Amino acid sequence: MLDIRDAIRALLDRDRSALVVSTCGYITRDLYNLEDRPQHLYLVGTMGIAAPLGLGIAVAEPGRRVLVLDGDGSFAMNPGCLPMIGEQRPDLVHAVLDNGAHESTGGQRTAALGDPVAMALACGYAAAHRIETADRIAAVELTRAPTLLHIPCAPRSHRAGRRVEPSPQQLVARFQTELARKNEETPTG
Numbered sequence: 001m002l003d004i005r006d007a008i009r010a011l012l013d014r015d016r017s018a019l020v021v022s023t024c025g026y027i028t029r030d031l032y033n034l035e036d037r038p039q040h041l042y043l044v045g046t047m048g049i050a051a052p053l054g055l056g057i058a059v060a061e062p063g064r065r066v067l068v069l070d071g072d073g074s075f076a077m078n079p080g081c082l083p084m085i086g087e088q089r090p091d092l093v094h095a096v097l098d099n100g101a102h103e104s105t106g107g108q109r110t111a112a113l114g115d116p117v118a119m120a121l122a123c124g125y126a127a128a129h130r131i132e133t134a135d136r137i138a139a140v141e142l143t144r145a146p147t148l149l150h151i152p153c154a155p156r157s158h159r160a161g162r163r164v165e166p167s168p169q170q171l172v173a174r175f176q177t178e179l180a181r182k183n184e185e186t187p188t189g
C-alpha cells in the first residue's frame with residue numbers, strides 16, 4: 001500500500017505551479033517536511049476546512065490550480081462542502097489521503113467514510129478516481145475540474161516530522177504575498 005509521503009510527493013510533482021492547501025495534523029507536517037514553499041497553505045488547527053478553503057482560493061484565483069491534501073477523517077468531517085465545490089467547478093484537485101484512521105491523534109479508526117468517489121460524482125465533481133499507486137497519480141488525467149482522488153495509504157511507518165514553525169498569521173501573509181507575486185508575473189485579468 002502507498003506510503004503517504006510518496007502519495008504527497010507524486011501529487012506535488014504532478015503540477016509544480018499548483019497552490020496547495022493541506023489539512024491539519026500529520027498531513028500538514030508531512031507536506032512541510034517534504035518541501036516548504038510559499039505556495040503551500042498549511043492548516044494547523046481545524047479538520048474539515050481544507051477543501052472549502054481550497055474552493056475559496058480557487059474561486060478568487062481563476063487560472064490557478066489548487067491542490068487540496070485532505071485526510072479521510074477530515075474529509076468525513078465536512079462532506080457539506082462537496083456540492084459547493086461541484087457547483088462552482090473550480091480548478092481544484094481534491095486528494096483524500098485515506099489511511100483509515102485519525103492517525104495524528106493516536107490512530108482511532110475513521111468510522112463511516114462512505115465512498116468519496118461516488119460522493120464526489122453525486123455532488124457534481126467532473127471526475128473522481130480511486131488511485132492506488134504513485135505511477136497512477138503521475139498518469140491520471142486531471143483536465144476535468146474539479147477532480148477528486150481517493151488514495152488509500154498505509155498507516156505511517158515514519159515519525160511525524162517537525163511541526164510547522166511559522167504562525168498561522170505568518171503563513172497567511174506569506175501565501176498572500178506569493179499570490180500577489182504570481183499575479184504580477186501572469187495577470188489573469
Ligand SMILES: Cc1ncc(C[n+]2csc(CCOP(=O)(O)OP(=O)(O)O)c2C)c(N)n1
Pocket residue numbers: 023024025026027045046047070071072073074075099101102103104105110
Ligand atoms: C474539528 C477538529 N476536531 C478534532 C481535531 C483534532 N485532530 C487533529 S488531526 C486529527 C486527525 C485527522 O485525521 P485524518 O484527517 O484522517 O488525517 P491523519 O491524521 O490520519 O493523517 C484530529 C482528530 C481537530 N484538529 N479539529
